[in-house]
Amino acid sequence: MAQRILALELGGDRVRAAMAERSWNSFSLTGVYDKVRADDEADLSGALSRLVVEAGQPDIVISALPANLAVKRLLELPFKDARRLHQTVPFALEEHLPFPIDNGTVAFTRVGREGDHTLVMAAMVRKTDLQEHLSLLQKAGLDPKTVTLAPLALAAMFTRAKDGNGAKPMAHLVVEGDESSTSVVLVDLDGTPRALRSMPGGLMMSDGTVVSADAAAPILNSVRQTLLANGEETDQTEVIVAGAAAAYPGVRGLLSNSLAMAVRDGGAFDYSGIFEGTVPDTGKFSSCIAMLLGEMPTEPLALINFRQGEFMFRGRVRGDLSPFYTSGILVAALLAVLIVRFTLGVSANLHRLNQVNAEIAAVAGPELGESDPANAKTQLQMGIAKMNKRINLIGGNLTHSPLDTLVAVSRALPPRFPVQMADVQIDSQGLRVTGQADSFSTVDQAKRALDKSGFFGTIEVAHAKAGSDPSKVDFRMDANFKDAVPSNMRDDEE
Template identity: 25%
Template structure:
């Protein structure tokens, strides 16, 4: 999910918010929202909560303090180290601004000038900064960046405005700032009275514009207008006075953004700038935003509780399933034991029912083969085969018939050695026997009978077709 940068512009009776999202090519404006406010801004916290909604981790929110009531000075130091400047700044400004104890100071990046470093420094009241931060805390969303007008707008519009006079008109004030090399070189802040018509506002702006332009000793500079007070009539009046009037072309969803939303858009773009560029942010010390984890603490606790409940339910379900299967397994083992006892009543010790049952079945199958049940390779079947294959004129007395694995040993007597050879050749023609070998043959003591031993290899069942 892309990181969001949200600029909040608060003016009398209106709250405007513009969202920018970071892409591979830089920040892009993605949303603009307007929310009416009560005259006393009593519903500001609720409005902030509605507009900001649920922020993701890493999203940043910014606003700025009005220029009225702030202080700005350009100082020179022989060093550019930010830590040294931060330490020396309060002492340097103490004699130049009133009531320095209640002020929060900050400064822009140092610029080399004539062997020294020029520092643009600003100061705001700590009470004003604390009040603004508290409004966001009441809305349930911490404020990450608190800048100052017009510095925040100039920094956000740096890629669009490098030189000129930026004029911001809203319900509270009219601020004109001379921009040099993308930074505020000087500015004027004038409270705006409600009874001023377009002509009087244009005259006031012309006077301050000329003062800023002449102070900078620059050729005619373009006048860039932003804010809710920018109207077509005002633009035309200033153009008729000979000024080059411009409005920054910021686009949202392919359409130009209205001038009233440009301050909020500039704040969103200012928030997206990297910290190394050194812009103003008065949230320091006690006002510094807490770790982003604290903003998500309540949600993390809720998510942890929900995750814990899910794990408990999952564990209970797994245990119930396991217990059911174990109960089923016990029932099946009991049933197998009963069947085994009924089938093999002679068994007195039962240890492993499946193994004992397989062993008993093998023994029964062996006995069945010997008894000639369901097989043509039983002892009776083989005896019948031997009797059928024996020559009719051969007298044969069988003394012993032994099964040894896949072999059959036949011991007996006959009338002559020729009779034994004829019997062997005849049995070899049977499909039940692979071969017949005479292992022993000798004449008896009486001289009329021949004792013999004949080994027959039994053909496996899978080879008998």
């Protein structure tokens, strides 16, 4: 049964979402949604409820926290063991913060390796912010399995998507945002995120127009600093605009003029290698679509998930069989025992069959020689039938022997009787004669003569007709023995 996966992005007064359906071997995007908070609504719970009514109840929910609520750092740790990473990352992240992390929730994901070292993108969000986010979703009856950061998923999606610009490898600088916030992610040539920044404010107004130069300056300076700080060459980096800003060419023009670089729309990538079927314009909803990659049936994207510790997801997912793993293991063990018993039973039966075949070969061998024991009975029956036929030919199994029958016929017919017998057949039922006579009356006389002999019971002339010689009559006569089935009944049975 297919699972419905809903990815949500909450920003300002708007909720954007994307829905996908997943089976064991397919992954398709079924729709994108955009809902705005009404004037009389205190928060986004009403917009969320309307979105769920339109899209349908999901089986799995993924949501994104606003990126400016989280502190992010790229950490390089000198080991690869997952358990040590979980123990070490919170303390390694705390070294980069001016405050303790006791009141926050830390999550991370591996983004690459350098020799024996592991690169992780670690992030921390305050527990109060995470609780407010979960409470808001709960009002709409939603319990997210994953709470993540959309810009990081977005950069990974562009790395996986097919690029129609050519085969030249490029680093990606992904600028994602709307009128309230802007995020920047830099991904190097190897697809490893090197920087993730989030800033309040956007490059566009609520009506889609570009902000003033003074309002845009801090954001544009941050984009330049991100490029310079990570040593990326501009000719090896392409700028991609995603999110709500992707829908407005003015934003792309502003970035292109400020950075003196070509800027691409995130919706121009080919996502056919990720999703089956048609994919709508993904620029505006690219962040939501990117989060869906975390639930792909094969090679899912590793997302940062803040549902850790006291915020651990404890709900049930329809179609998730993990609670039944223990029962499945027990059932598999029972099936294995049954298969072993069945195999042993088959082996014992085969051994007994081999013994029976050997005994059959010993009994039938002198008569049949080397033959298949499975066909010994059939071959013996065929041999017996052949022997019976031979005995019948000499009259051994007949009530009336062929010799006695011929003597009876000879005595019944007068000497020099004008009848020529071409074929005479004698079996257990009687006599069958075909031949020629000089007239139809002669055939009738022969019938009466055989009848008077007392040797036969029913006598019939099966046919009598003029032959090829006009002076002759071709005939066939059937004479049954007294205790035999009449010839007409015999013909019906045949």
